[in-house]
Amino acid sequence: MNPEAEIRRKKLTRFLCQELLYEFANGGLTSAREKEMREYIEGCRDSQREFEKLKRGHDYSMRASGARMSPALGEALLNFEPQWQKQLRIWTLWSSQRGWKMLPYLVLALTMVAGLVVFKPWQKVEQTDVILAEQMRVEPDMFAPAPAASSDLAVDAPPQPAKEGPDTSALVAGLPKGNAPPAPAPLPAAARAAPTTAAAKTAEISEDAKAAAPGTSRGFIMRGELEVSDFANTWPMVRDKIIALGGKVAGNVELGWLRRPGQSYFHFAVPEANYPELELFLRTFGPVRFGKEKHPRVMPAGQIRIILLVKDSVTDESPPDTP
């Protein structure tokens, strides 16, 4: 249905009358509607006032349309020439009058040579970015890292069976002392040559690492186990606490993945500052054992990566499975 036809059929109200005033003034309505409008306006003071306003506005805009651009402005707009173009034209004219027709080309050639000498584009070195941490599709954390002796930046080291270290004291204390977290490996010479921000950060971290733990390299991961008596209620609480502490899932499975009855698997990254609070919370459910393992994955500064297995102390018997 045509909306205009629908409007035409509608009963005339004050609102509708005022909305149709412009069409009425322009003669854009049907004769029946126009007659209806005229009758309505005669009986409605508001509509009369609005109609008067519209007529005044129309008269004013008609007067304004009589504004004229001065000839000087027209000339200025039509014959406008940018300043640089004007200068170039004057200069070209000046040089050609003196018979120095080659002068502009000479200046252009000299400018290009000067640009080449200053910027030396042939000396540009390809820059390489160093990625500090990245998410891998395959879960590397279920394997122990490659031997720490290698100093290259290859992050996907050959996997080895998982080990659990009993080094909890340094972790609870916030990671300093002799067993401080290993920092990323020093950059190779090619990467150091590139003055990128990432490279600068990595270099800074490696210097810290030399000061704190001279023999270490690469990242680390925390692996822990918690045996609880009320498994069904505990693992959701652990999951919520991890999220509340800013933990973010780091592996391929969701936080608290029930990999078998009575076992819940948490693989996540959490701000290092929140680690003591997390451990304190876990201790309220039972004895918790955390070990630190070397790992090829270097986490960004202030973040640690944790794998936590919550087990039901009653049903737990079988060896762990990996996702």
Added chain:
Amino acid sequence: MDRSPATDVVVETAAKYFYFSSLSEQSSFAASLKALSDLKHNGWLGPEHKARWIQTLSKWKPRLRNLRSKAWVASSKEAGFLLPPDLDINVWMTFLANGEPSEVEAVLLSKILGFSDDDIAEGLGVTAGTVRYRIGRGLRHLGGYLES
């Protein structure tokens, strides 16, 4: 720019549009140069491209305040607009400051610059009905400022 009656029309339209959109001769001069350069570059100077004129003018309107032309200083003494003596420009200034921008635009394009409703509709990407609605409301508001 090659002078022809068609070119004169587009130059005057652009200059008036920007002048009534800003009431600043210097800004309108700079914006007109930019818009005319755009129109020339695209080959839209002819009267058959009126919808394109509107598109181009609307494109430059939001940047009006930041535009200044160095060339304006040289020609400012004699260049400008010749307004009808019975036109109170303060009313337009009030309308510009307090009116709904889409209504001001519609009144300016339709009543002051004389574009057809269809050209405006095409240029602004709205329906002709919307254009008429905006003009009607704009004129009523403008009349209201005259009353006060």
